[in-house]
Structures are given as structure tokens and as C-alpha cells.
Amino acid sequence: MIWHLIAAVFAGLGAAGVGLILRMASGKRLPRWIVPVCGGLGMLGYQIYNEYAWFDHKQQQLPETAEVVSVEEGHMFWRPWTFAFPMTTAFTIVDQDGLAVRRTDEGRLVEFILYRFEKEYVDQVSHQAWLMNCATREILPLEGETRTPRTDEMRRIDESAPLYRAICKEA
Structure with a gap:
């Protein structure tokens, strides 16, 4: 469980970085709130992926x-x-x-x-x-x-x- 938490945090940081790059590339025309929103969407996206991949992951662990x-x-x-x-x-x-x-x-x-x-x-x-x-x-x-x-x-x-x-x- 701790590894999923760490992965979600890093997914959020990576998505927040993408939001920051988009803000900088737009000449700071995008609002500042785009960075935490991208971070939250990154964490949510990882969690959704992890929940839907659970069945396939468990099947791979079976004999x-x-x-x-x-x-x-x-x-x-x-x-x-x-x-x-x-x-x-x-x-x-x-x-x-x-x-x-x-x-x-x-x-x-x-x-x-x-x-x-x-x-x-x-x-x-x-x-x-x-x-x-x-x-x-x-x-x-x-x-x-x-x-x-x-x-x-x-x-x-x-x-x-x-x-x-x-x-x-x-x-």
C-alpha cells in the first residue's frame, strides 16, 4: 500500500510539472491554479488506473x-x-x-x-x-x-x- 501512495505522489508531482511547463510555455497566461489542478488530476488518474489494473495484476500472479x-x-x-x-x-x-x-x-x-x-x-x-x-x-x-x-x-x-x-x- 505504501508503494501505491508513493506512486500516486510522484504521478501528481509529474503532472504538476507538466502543468508548470504549460504555464511557462504560455508566457504565464494560464492561471496559477493550473499547476495544482494538473497535480490532482495526475494523482486521480493514477488511482483510477491502479484500480482498473488490479484484476490483470492479480491474474499475472496466479500459477x-x-x-x-x-x-x-x-x-x-x-x-x-x-x-x-x-x-x-x-x-x-x-x-x-x-x-x-x-x-x-x-x-x-x-x-x-x-x-x-x-x-x-x-x-x-x-x-x-x-x-x-x-x-x-x-x-x-x-x-x-x-x-x-x-x-x-x-x-x-x-x-x-x-x-x-x-x-x-x-x-
Whole structure:
């Protein structure tokens, strides 16, 4: 976080320098307030860039075997530009290396972990173990170290769901 603050300050200083050069090049016909306005716009521009680049930056940090299965975009009233250009606020991945496949009479069962990344003041990462029956498309969470199935939360997902395609594409 400190590096983003330092980068925002330097972006503001650089933009203020551009404002100062423009003022000097105009023979001081531009008003003096152009320098701090350019500095503020430079800092705001860096912050907007940083917020929109968060998803791509996080994806680059993931291993090659990680597959994004859902992306959430959001609007915030204090960031009015997000109403025109929604910003990615969270995404969920599954790591293909972490799949535990078992064949049973009921079909192919795949145990996997879903990782959820949320953009907040400090990035939040949570994970949850799941079990999916590829034949019936039923999915349920596994609880605790023993990975006890929580059958009361079982649900069925669609064949076109990115999670189903990522987990059961070999079925």
C-alpha cells in the first residue's frame, strides 16, 4: 500500500510539472491554479488506473494452472466513472493442480478448492473446499479439516457454467 501512495505522489508531482511547463510555455497566461489542478488530476488518474489494473495484476500472479471461473464487477457512487465502466471487485478461481478425482458408481467425483479474491483496502483471499459430481452436476461444500460434506447446501449447476466446464471438462 505504501508503494501505491508513493506512486500516486510522484504521478501528481509529474503532472504538476507538466502543468508548470504549460504555464511557462504560455508566457504565464494560464492561471496559477493550473499547476495544482494538473497535480490532482495526475494523482486521480493514477488511482483510477491502479484500480482498473488490479484484476490483470492479480491474474499475472496466479500459477498457470489457475482458471478464473467467475468475475464480479461493481459500481460505487463515490467513483462515478464505474457506472460507465464497471470495475472488477472480486473474482473466483480454481486451481487445476488441486483437483482430486475419484471414480464411483455414481460417476466422476471431483474434490477441489475455490479461491475468492476481493478488492478491498487490503486484498482479501478466502478459500472453500467443494465436491462436485460431474454426472449429476451437483455441487456441495466440504467443511473443516475432515472435509465433511454439507448436504443441506447442495445445489445443481448448469452445464454451461464456467465452474462446471473447468472441473468436469475431462468427463
